[in-house]
Each structure stands twice: as C-alpha cells, then as structure tokens.
Amino acid sequence: MNSLSTDKLIRYSKILLMAYFSIFGLLVIYSNFTDYPSNYEYVGHILSMDTTQHNVNISHRAITSPMLHHRIYWVIITLEVLFTSFCLLGTYQLYRKVNASAEIFHEAKKISIIGLLIAIFIYYVCLQVIGVEWFDMDTSQNWNAKDWARHIVDFAFPLMIYIAIRIER
Secondary structure (H helix, E strand, O other): OOOOOHHHHHHHHHHHHHHHHHHHHHHHHHHHHHOHHHHHHHHHHHHHOOOOOOOOOOHHHOOOOHHHHHHHHHHHHHHHHHHHHHHHHHHHHHHHOOOOOHHHHHHOOHHHHHHHHHHHHHHHHHHHHHHHHHOOHHHOOOOOOHHHHHHHHHHHHHHHHHHHOOOOO
C-alpha cells in the first residue's frame, strides 16, 4: 500500500467511478431491451399527459400518437446507448493512460466527459426539464420519473466535475 500515492489513488478513483456509472448505463440499456413494453408505457403516459392533473392551459402539449411515442422512446434508447458507450470507452481510455503524464491522463478524460454530458442531457434536460416543465410529469402519481432522474443527475454532474478537474500530478 505504500507504493500507492495519493495521485495514483485519485486516478484510479476516477476510473472506478466512471466504471460504476458505465455499469448503471449497461443496466439501463438491458432494461430497455428486455422490458421494452413497461418502459414504453412509461414514456407513453408521460408524453400523453393522461395521468397528470388536468390543466386546460397546457393540455395542448400532449403527444398522443403511439407512433411518436415509439420514435421518441427509441431516441431516448439511442442516447442511453451513446452515453453508455462513451462512458465505457472513456473508462477504458483512463485506465490505459493511468500511468501516463498528467497532461496525457487529462486529455484521456474527453470521452468520459462526453458520455457524462449525454447522460446529463437525458436525465436533466429530457426528463427533469422537458418531462416536468413541458409534460407536467411531476403531477402524475404513477408515471413520475422526476426524483429518479434527479438522483442520476446528482451523481453524474459532480462526477463530471471530479473527472474534469485537473488535480493529478
């Protein structure tokens, strides 16, 4: 343990945290492909606004077309595959460069940061901003992913900051 410097421990912690988030992404993708109907139903209810508090001022925002529900859900799945792929590749790049100079290790962070940015787009912009503010998702008793998405952003955003900061020597 004496040969493990703080600098090396920080580098390994960044690799491990990216691996943890990559595992989350893999589980999300697995769930989307093995339980497509349940997850599609979730997306359909949010877009249809059929379980939210009826508000005539915003009910025109609802998307009720099942075809559009499928297409939007596939966009979400595609983005989740992208974020997971970037996070996995970013984890690998960090691992490959763990013993490199500080500059080279720092440059290896790019792919991880892209993956985390895509994840934040999905769970913050798509779910928390559009889902809550446009489709009124937070008023649904059964189909409300606001808190779930917030927990993911609460991990991904600080992780992105931690990965991006240059504290390794």
